Amino acid sequence: MSPEPGVGRADRISGEGLQRLEKQLERGSKISALVLRQWIKRYGESAREMLKKHGCYTNDLE
Numbered sequence: 001m002s003p004e005p006g007v008g009r010a011d012r013i014s015g016e017g018l019q020r021l022e023k024q025l026e027r028g029s030k031i032s033a034l035v036l037r038q039w040i041k042r043y044g045e046s047a048r049e050m051l052k053k054h055g056c057y058t059n060d061l062e
Helices: 015-026 033-043 045-053
Strands: none
Touching: 015 033, 015 045, 033 045
């Protein structure tokens, strides 16, 4: 039996995912509005607050 490829949804929606987002924001990575919307959709208020903290949040992301 071979392992399944990729990362499962349960593993993606975790504190680890938010840590990855924060690292990207700290590095000043250019993240498109579409991708930021996906982060908010997936992680909700936690992602929203992180984006505000790094000055990347705008109302059009909702």
